[in-house]
Amino acid sequence: MWACPTRRSPRSSALAALKTLLPFLRPYRGVAAAAITALLVASAAMLALPVALRRVIDVLAARDAGTTNRIFAGFLAAAAIFAVFAALRFYLVTWLGERVVADLRSAVYSRVVRLDPLFFETTRVGAVLSRLTRTQPWSKPSPGQLSIILRSTLSLVGSLVLLTLTSAKLAGLILGLMPIVVVPLIIIGRRVRGLSARRRIVSPTRAASPAKP
Numbered sequence: 001m002w003a004c005p006t007r008r009s010p011r012s013s014a015l016a017a018l019k020t021l022l023p024f025l026r027p028y029r030g031v032a033a034a035a036i037t038a039l040l041v042a043s044a045a046m047l048a049l050p051v052a053l054r055r056v057i058d059v060l061a062a063r064d065a066g067t068t069n070r071i072f073a074g075f076l077a078a079a080a081i082f083a084v085f086a087a088l089r090f091y092l093v094t095w096l097g098e099r100v101v102a103d104l105r106s107a108v109y110s111r112v113v114r115l116d117p118l119f120f121e122t123t124r125v126g127a128v129l130s131r132l133t134r135t136q137p138w139s140k141p142s143p144g145q146l147s148i149i150l151r152s153t154l155s156l157v158g159s160l161v162l163l164t165l166t167s168a169k170l171a172g173l174i175l176g177l178m179p180i181v182v183v184p185l186i187i188i189g190r191r192v193r194g195l196s197a198r199r200r201i202v203s204p205t206r207a208a209s210p211a212k213p
Helices: 010-019 022-062 065-113 117-122 125-133 145-166 168-208
Strands: none
Touching: 022 065, 022 145, 065 145, 145 168
């Protein structure tokens, strides 16, 4: 008897797909470490800006010229650090993503062209082209998309921590309202992404398949 195959959840499939990218990331470990460092420094500097701005407002009310100059200097330093490391993070993550995508496409093409000739005799042309074009979404990523996701995640966590230290009641109210806003967006986004992926994969296959007599 045939065993019933275990159906993987979309989340486990996504994690398994990310694990397959690890061999492509290993040659660029140094760049990845530099990108993570720049990301952490930029996020810390961005979270420090509101704190510095609060101090600026406090010293302006106190009318102390010496303290005001020092606070303004700290505020400008935090802004400069954020600008430099944010640009560095964006460049490193974008460069790393482009290199991984190029290596991935090269591996896919190398695998397909080395298949047995019998494979091409028994497989429809549309199926072969589909294997080659499945990496097309990877070849045109949004600029800095991964970088923006990581930055937003760290900023969200850091902002919630600072907000909790400032006002626990307000932080609890925001956390209670977040699921009401986020859950519908996630459901709609997954639905749209699924429809887009299905159209992107099926259309080249139908167009390239030979017409039946």
